[in-house]
Amino acid sequence: MKNLLFILTILFTIPCFAQKESKRLTHFNVEKNVAIQGYDPVAYFKQGKAVKGKKEITTSHEGVVYYFSMPVNKEYFLKNPSKFEPQYGGWCAFAMGDSNEKVSVNPETFKISNGKLYLFYNAFFNNTLKSWNKNESGLMLKADVNWNKIVK
Known part of the structure; x- marks a missing residue:
């Protein structure tokens, strides 16, 4: 009976892990x-x-x-x-907060704030880190809400 319970637990747990991994990779x-x-x-x-x-x-x-x-x-x-994973799935923190968009980043444009890693778009004379710094707390709140809606 214990063996059967163990096997059933494994069979039901594996699809949950696979779904979680797939969802993360999607976002x-x-x-x-x-x-x-x-x-x-x-x-x-x-x-x-x-x-x-x-x-x-x-x-x-x-x-x-x-x-x-x-x-x-x-x-x-x-x-x-x-602790080390970038916020918002590695998408541009400014874009997530400003317009709820997944925008690519320049990995060399980053900020550590409150012990978390934030990445930013920086190309074609548009460094979104500068815009983020003008209203970091407001944009961070919006980005947190927007990201939570995406991954739920």
């Missing part, structure tokens, strides 16, 4: 399941700059793949992935 800013265009999410916090990760040092968190520039950064990430 996250990824290319071939890789987030932040291959940049190391921990480096933003530990080195204070955007650093390209290496394909040889990688992990997957709920279907989203992250590259790391050094093994210790991968270790930090594995201890607490949600």
Whole structure:
């Protein structure tokens, strides 16, 4: 009886994990399941700059793949992935707050605020980080609401 219960639990749990991973991949800013265009999410916090990760040092968190520039950064990430993942699935924080849009980012344009990583669009003379900084708290509130509507 215990074996049957265990098997049934596994059979019902696997589809839930698969659905969660699929949903994250649908909403996250990824290319071939890789987030932040291959940049190391921990480096933003530990080195204070955007650093390209290496394909040889990688992990997957709920279907989203992250590259790391050094093994210790991968270790930090594995201890607490949600601390290092970019907000709003890696989409432009300003666009999420301003117009509820998923806009691509320049991974080198970022801000750490309240212990969280925010990424921004920066191309063609339009650096949205500058606009974000003019009304960060208001835009952050709107972006949080907008993102929660998208992922629910």
